[in-house]
Amino acid sequence: MNRSTIKLWWAQIKSVIRLEMKKTFFAKRGLWVYVLALLPFLLFIGHAIATSHQRDRRAQLALRNQKQLTSQDLQAIKSGMTSEEVIALLGKPPIRFHWNEQRPLEAGGSVNVARERYHYSDGTNDLFLELEDGKIERVDFSEGSNLGEDAIMFAGVFQFFYIRLAVFFGCLGIFMNLFRGEVLDRSLHFYFLAPIRREVLMVGKFLAGLLATCVIFVTSELLQIVAFTWHFSPNARDLYLYHHHGLAHAATYLGVTALACLGYGAFFLAAGMLFRNPILPAATILIWEAVNPFLPPLLKQISVIYYLKSLCPVSVPTPPGTPPLFALLVSNPDPVSGAVAVVGVVTVALLALSASGLQVRRMEINYTTE
Amino acid sequence: MNDRTRDFSNGRIVFENVSKFYGEILGVNRLNLSIPPGITSLVGPNGSGKTTLMNLMTGLVRPTRGQIRVLGYRTDEPEALFNILGYCTQFDAFPKGLTGYQFVYSYLRLGGRDAETAAQLAWQAIERVSLVDAAHRNIAGYSKGMRQRIRLAQALAHDPRVLVLDEPLNGLDPLARAEMIALFRRSAEQGCYVMISSHILHEVDVISDQVVLLSNGYVVAEGQIQSVRGEIREHPAQILIRCNRPRELAAKTMECEQTMEVCIHHDERGLLVKTRDADGLYLMLNQVALNGIEIESVAPADDDVNSVYEYLIGNDEVAR
Numbered sequence: 001m002n003r004s005t006i007k008l009w010w011a012q013i014k015s016v017i018r019l020e021m022k023k024t025f026f027a028k029r030g031l032w033v034y035v036l037a038l039l040p041f042l043l044f045i046g047h048a049i050a051t052s053h054q055r056d057r058r059a060q061l062a063l064r065n066q067k068q069l070t071s072q073d074l075q076a077i078k079s080g081m082t083s084e085e086v087i088a089l090l091g092k093p094p095i096r097f098h099w100n101e102q103r104p105l106e107a108g109g110s111v112n113v114a115r116e117r118y119h120y121s122d123g124t125n126d127l128f129l130e131l132e133d134g135k136i137e138r139v140d141f142s143e144g145s146n147l148g149e150d151a152i153m154f155a156g157v158f159q160f161f162y163i164r165l166a167v168f169f170g171c172l173g174i175f176m177n178l179f180r181g182e183v184l185d186r187s188l189h190f191y192f193l194a195p196i197r198r199e200v201l202m203v204g205k206f207l208a209g210l211l212a213t214c215v216i217f218v219t220s221e222l223l224q225i226v227a228f229t230w231h232f233s234p235n236a237r238d239l240y241l242y243h244h245h246g247l248a249h250a251a252t253y254l255g256v257t258a259l260a261c262l263g264y265g266a267f268f269l270a271a272g273m274l275f276r277n278p279i280l281p282a283a284t285i286l287i288w289e290a291v292n293p294f295l296p297p298l299l300k301q302i303s304v305i306y307y308l309k310s311l312c313p314v315s316v317p318t319p320p321g322t323p324p325l326f327a328l329l330v331s332n333p334d335p336v337s338g339a340v341a342v343v344g345v346v347t348v349a350l351l352a353l354s355a356s357g358l359q360v361r362r363m364e365i366n367y368t369t370e
Numbered sequence: 371m372n373d374r375t376r377d378f379s380n381g382r383i384v385f386e387n388v389s390k391f392y393g394e395i396l397g398v399n400r401l402n403l404s405i406p407p408g409i410t411s412l413v414g415p416n417g418s419g420k421t422t423l424m425n426l427m428t429g430l431v432r433p434t435r436g437q438i439r440v441l442g443y444r445t446d447e448p449e450a451l452f453n454i455l456g457y458c459t460q461f462d463a464f465p466k467g468l469t470g471y472q473f474v475y476s477y478l479r480l481g482g483r484d485a486e487t488a489a490q491l492a493w494q495a496i497e498r499v500s501l502v503d504a505a506h507r508n509i510a511g512y513s514k515g516m517r518q519r520i521r522l523a524q525a526l527a528h529d530p531r532v533l534v535l536d537e538p539l540n541g542l543d544p545l546a547r548a549e550m551i552a553l554f555r556r557s558a559e560q561g562c563y564v565m566i567s568s569h570i571l572h573e574v575d576v577i578s579d580q581v582v583l584l585s586n587g588y589v590v591a592e593g594q595i596q597s598v599r600g601e602i603r604e605h606p607a608q609i610l611i612r613c614n615r616p617r618e619l620a621a622k623t624m625e626c627e628q629t630m631e632v633c634i635h636h637d638e639r640g641l642l643v644k645t646r647d648a649d650g651l652y653l654m655l656n657q658v659a660l661n662g663i664e665i666e667s668v669a670p671a672d673d674d675v676n677s678v679y680e681y682l683i684g685n686d687e688v689a690r
Binding site for chain 2: 008011012015016018019022023026027182185186187189190191192193194195196197198200361362364365366367
């Protein structure tokens with residue numbers, strides 16, 4: 001292989017990419033991929049709008065306090081305290097409901113009970129108090145959103161929806177159609193009649209798919225990060241991005257998304273050549289990825305999610321009371337280092353591409369059997 | 371070009387004991403062909419194996435057995451093969467969203483040509499098939515004839531030495547047919563290998579240098595049409611003779627042992643002779659001419675593709 005051959009192959013790959021891009025980006029049957037990619041972005045936008053609205057409401061409420069309150073002030077209120085003690089500590093509640101309740105007695109008849117509900121806010125958190133006959137019966141302290149909690153929520157959405165479902169099925173839709181779609185359209189012969197090595201054609205198509213999926217899913221991920229941090233105050237945002245690894249996390253999420261496109265793309269390209277019906281391989285790969293934590297160590301490594309999980313910057317805690325099987329799915333008991341994970345995904349992708357390379361040489365044009 | 375795969379001594383398209391089965395269905399069986407330059411027509415009814423033979427030759431399908439070499443090139447190496455070969459298929463589907471020009475241009479770019487050369491060659495090819503006005507229209511809006519012409523342009527664009535054309539005249543109007551036939555003829559005269567499959571036997575007859583007759587996946591006969599005809603011994607040759615004294619000539623020809631039948635033409639200016647010894651008849655005619663009968667013309671009446679096909683494959687399967 002000399003320099004002119006490589007130059008020729010690169011020119012041919014670029015031609016394939018040019019031809020494929022329009023088809024991949026603007027195919028009507030690929031619209032659902034955009035919907036899938038944008039779903040988490042819409043989720044975070046919705047969350048940001050709701051949180052902003054809540055924060056405005058709390059700020060308005062805090063302005064109506066008799067004195068300036070802090071989170072510690074709110075958390076100092078305990079069950080059993082009297083309304084006078086509460087008012088002494090926090091001032092008169094900005095929102096107060098009171099009503100009388102007739103409560104039946106065991107001996108017959110009923111008794112009148114005075115009930116109250118107070119609502120305080122320090123501008124960030126809410127405190128709801130329920131009082132009966134002037135004594136606190138229930139304290140409900142509701143923390144406002146904070147970047148730490150939102151970062152965990154973001155990690156959960158990323159790991160359990162975005163990578164495992166959105167990117168997975170998006171890659172299925174795009175990569176499986178690279179060859180399969182053209183067999184169904186009966187137009188694959190156009191490529192097979194050109195003076196281009198079949199393997200070079202395969203690489204060109206793969207790179208076109210990778211470019212398309214990366215543009216769609218990495219852009220969506222970027223928008224998600226913007227939506228996720230957008231509603232916090234500039235100070236909180238700067239603190240998170242520049243002092244709490246926020247920027248590094250964002251870059252890692254983008255990188256993991258690109259690696260997911262690479263890994264799943266290579267898998268689905270091979271599957272699209274080997275199988276006529278995409279449902280069977282898609283279901284098999286989905287199950288294979290899902291049961292990865294239960295596989296023996298060697299088999300675990302022939303997977304994309306195994307490496308991607310290790311690369312995710314924020315681990316999602318298992319909520320208490322989670323069933324053990326689900327906890328195992330969520331946890332990552334044997335993570336690998338970042339470098340090993342990247343090399344692992346690339347190796348798995350190369351293995352799948354090698355299988356595609358062998359298969360593309362053997363492919364025949366026989367549309368009548370499709 | 372890969373020297374390892376190229377046999378320079380072989381200037382032919384060679385099929386060696388090639389068979390192709392689609393599962394249990396026979397595509398072609400035990401093909402042995404050696405195709406020289408010029409126009410070679412593949413003739414046979416639907417399902418006889420014409421398209422399979424062309425697809426085998428271009429690597430779109432792989433042989434179950436045997437091997438194929440196109441001027442020494444292997445068919446499983448498209449990167450080399452399609453530099454010398456252009457294939458106009460019967461598949462009536464195109465990559466979505468392309469104009470006629472983009473279709474030909476993209477094909478050339480896939481071959482690694484730079485933008486300028488590809489554009490130049492694409493326009494030349496489009497001009498050759500007279501589609502310049504529609505070149506920038508989307509192929510989806512083309513008529514059947516236009517789609518056929520743009521496929522031809524794609525096959526011709528890189529000026530290949532081997533042209534494989536599957537029913538290339540389908541959908542073309544008479545004028546376009548004549549233009550295309552002239553184009554194929556010119557290519558053949560320049561030393562190209564032009565392989566054409568067609569159902570339209572009289573057109574094949576006009577343009578072919580040699581024919582390959584196929585039936586049910588087998589080659590029934592191959593070669594120049596006259597020599598193929600000459601080898602069909604069980605059917606006597608039919609010779610039409612125009613002369614001034616047909617009855618006298620009929621009597622003379624009946625004296626020959628090999629003459630089977632003589633019919634005098636209703637205008638009394640000629641006769642049709644069926645004989646098992648055409649050469650003997652021609653010798654006899656020379657002597658007759660010396661004895662005063664004026665022979666205006668002598669022409670074989672059944673050495674066209676249609677007759678040969680009918681003799682070899684049977685009436686039922688003769689394509690119109």
